Amino acid sequence: MPDLVGQEIDRITPQLIALRHELHQIPEVGLDLPNTARRIRSEIDSLGLEVVKAKSSTGYMAILHGQAGDGPLVLLRADMDGLPIKEATKLPWASKNGNMHACGHDLHMAGLVGAMRALAHVRERLAGSVIFMFQPGEEAYHGADKMIAEGLLEAAGRIPDHAYACHVWAGRYPAKTIFSRPAGAMASSDNLYVTIRGRGGHGSAPHETHDPIMACAQILSEIQVTVAREFDAFDPVVVTCGQIHAGSTENVIPNEAKMDFTMRSVDPKTRIRLQARIQELIHSLAKANNVEAKCVLDPITPVTFNDAAEYQFVANTLAVKFKERWLPQSHAMAASEDFAYVLEKIPGCFIGVSAVPEGTDEHKVQFNHSAKANFADYAVADTAKILAELAWARLQP
Ligand SMILES: [Zn+2]
Ligand SMILES: [Zn+2]
Numbered sequence: 001m002p003d004l005v006g007q008e009i010d011r012i013t014p015q016l017i018a019l020r021h022e023l024h025q026i027p028e029v030g031l032d033l034p035n036t037a038r039r040i041r042s043e044i045d046s047l048g049l050e051v052v053k054a055k056s057s058t059g060y061m062a063i064l065h066g067q068a069g070d071g072p073l074v075l076l077r078a079d080m081d082g083l084p085i086k087e088a089t090k091l092p093w094a095s096k097n098g099n100m101h102a103c104g105h106d107l108h109m110a111g112l113v114g115a116m117r118a119l120a121h122v123r124e125r126l127a128g129s130v131i132f133m134f135q136p137g138e139e140a141y142h143g144a145d146k147m148i149a150e151g152l153l154e155a156a157g158r159i160p161d162h163a164y165a166c167h168v169w170a171g172r173y174p175a176k177t178i179f180s181r182p183a184g185a186m187a188s189s190d191n192l193y194v195t196i197r198g199r200g201g202h203g204s205a206p207h208e209t210h211d212p213i214m215a216c217a218q219i220l221s222e223i224q225v226t227v228a229r230e231f232d233a234f235d236p237v238v239v240t241c242g243q244i245h246a247g248s249t250e251n252v253i254p255n256e257a258k259m260d261f262t263m264r265s266v267d268p269k270t271r272i273r274l275q276a277r278i279q280e281l282i283h284s285l286a287k288a289n290n291v292e293a294k295c296v297l298d299p300i301t302p303v304t305f306n307d308a309a310e311y312q313f314v315a316n317t318l319a320v321k322f323k324e325r326w327l328p329q330s331h332a333m334a335a336s337e338d339f340a341y342v343l344e345k346i347p348g349c350f351i352g353v354s355a356v357p358e359g360t361d362e363h364k365v366q367f368n369h370s371a372k373a374n375f376a377d378y379a380v381a382d383t384a385k386i387l388a389e390l391a392w393a394r395l396q397p
Contacts (some may be wrong), residue, residue, distance in 0.1 A: 002127070005388040006321070008118040019043075020110035020380050027082025027101045029248045031057035031137040031146070036080050036109070040134050043113045047120045049132075052155040056146040061155035064120055066395055071128025074391045075153070075160040075346060077339060078112035079105045079138035088371040103139065103368045104168035104355060104375045111166060111383025120180045127397035131156045134336065140300070144338040153345055162310065163348030164390045165339045166383045168355040171365045175356040178322050178382060181329040182311040184266030185350045186304035187238070187256035189336035190275060190297060191362040192261040194219075194282055196246075198291035203251035212257035213246050215289035219259070219282055220244075226281055237274050238264040238334055244360040266332040270304050275299075301336040307347035314349045317393050318386060351386055355379035 009016075019039075026035045037058035044051050050063040057079070087100040095101065116132050133152075137143025153159055173179065196216055201209035223239050231237045232278060239261055246257030263278065265271040277294045286293035306314075319326045339350050355375035356362045366372040 004122050005118040005392050008121045008383045009114050009193045009381055009388060010164055012117055013231055016110045016114045016380050016384060017377045020106050020377065023106040023109055024093050024101050025096045027095050027097065027099040027106070029082055029084050029099050029139070030141050031143055033058045033080055033136045035161060037136070040080070040109060040113070043116070047116065049116070049120070052152060054147050054152060055150055056283065057136040059136050059143060059147050060134045061072070061152050062116065062134070063156045064116065064123060064130045064132070066068045066126025066128050067124040068127040068397045070395060071126070071397070072161040072394050073131060073156055073158065074108055074394050075131045075163040075342065075348070076112060076115055076131055076391060077133040077135060077163065077165040077342060078108035078382045079143065080109055080134055081105055081139055081141070083369060085369070086372050089374050100371065102370060102373050103364060104170065105138065107355060107375055107380050107383060108166065109134065110380045112387060113267060114380065114384025115388035115391065118384065119391055122392070126395040128395040129156055130391050131160055131393070137214040138338040139327050142338070149343065150343055153342070160346050162394055163312070163342050163346040164351065164387055165342070166351045166353050166386055167337065168353045168375050168379045168383065169368060170355055170370070170375050171362050171367040173356065174340045174362050175354055175358045175360060175376070176325055176378065177327050177354045178325050178386065179329040180235040180306060180314055180349055181332065182306055182308050184303045184332040185329070186308050186337040186340065187264040187266050187299040187332060187334045188268070188271045188303040188340070190263045190271070191300055192263060192278065193259040193296040193298065194259045194261065194293045196257045196259070196286060196291050198255060200253050203253055209253045211253050212291050213254070215253065215286055215291045216246065216257045216259055217246060218289065222281060223278060223287055224278065229236070229272070230269045230277065231274070235267050235270050237270060239278060248340055251322065264334050264336070266303055270307060271303060275358050284370040285370040289312045301338065302340040302344055304340040304350050305343050306349045310347050314351060314390060317390055318351070321385065321389050353379050353382050353386065
């Protein structure tokens with residue numbers, strides 16, 4: 001059979017790129033993206049799809065019912081938000097409003113619109129349905145889990161059977177490659193806020209005090225020992241103290257010190273173990289130093305975890321479609337991703353798409369979240385094809 005969705009995406013690619021450039025000029029930050037949402041809504045409405053709007057954000061669930069009988073329900077997702085960064089790319093379609101689509105979510109939206117249009121074009125050949133999730137607030141605003149908490153995964157009447165999303169990357173991966181891996185694709189992210197309470201006093205008489213700064217110093221170094229000696233090097237974890245505050249002058253031992261940590265892991269079980277072990281270590285070192293520790297754990301994002309069977313399906317499908325451009329990914333990325341919340345509820349797969357301009361060294365260009373990150377337009381059609389082909393393959397009668 002001819003590649004109907006691929007051909008349709010080839011036909012509409014100039015329009016998808018124009019849409020990407022348009023969205024790129026109006027990036028909005030957070031959960032409320034009125035202009036972006038209006039533009040996406042017009043695309044959904046032009047296809048006459050059923051749509052459910054989120055209450056917690058300007059997110060949408062659009063639903064396409066196939067006309068070739070019953071079958072699975074497939075969720076495809078794009079995130080919509082930009083970052084509060086002043087763009088420095090000098091591209092003709094650079095941002096005009098002081099924010100920037102520096103993580104490529106403009107390409108994700110244009111790609112999902114492309115998949116939506118191509119699948120709508122072949123709806124009489126689809127057995128089953130597709131739900132298109134347009135999600136604001138991916139950049140640490142919990143946009144996905146807020147939509148899930150509203151019950152929107154069931155916008156089409158039940159929980160979907162499969163879920164797929166792509167992410168474009170401006171560097172690190174060779175131009176035009178497409179990749180994924182089974183199990184952890186992106187790391188979990190948890191914050192840990194630690195307060196050490198001791199007994200302050202004169203800097204000349206530390207024996208009369210319980211020094212919270214000395215406790216902090218031990219905690220900081222022992223955490224790195226624990227990470228290196230108690231966790232498998234092939235199941236990596238990262239613990240970073242990004243903020244530490246104590247004291248006011250050189251000759252006074254303060255009463256209190258505060259430390260803020262970020263913790264990353266790429267396996268859900270390891271994440272639980274890491275959360276517990278680091279807190280246990282802090283409490284035992286505090287005890288040894290005659291100080292008190294209070295730990296407040298703030299779980300931010302789960303591991304973006306690709307189901308083994310889903311990964312195999314994606315690898316088989318994309319290897320046929322993209323040939324040598326498809327690559328198994330050697331290791332997870334330490335950044336985290338909101339799609340993790342969807343993958344906690346629905347088996348699925350998160351797929352990486354290089355957007356490095358052709359002929360460019362992927363290690364010499366700026367990466368995502370840089371004011372100079374430059375995502376090549378070709379990745380719009382790639383994203384559209386990946387998402388559409390996966391849904392197409394799942395919905396064959
Ligand atoms: Zn980002
Ligand atoms: Zn992103």
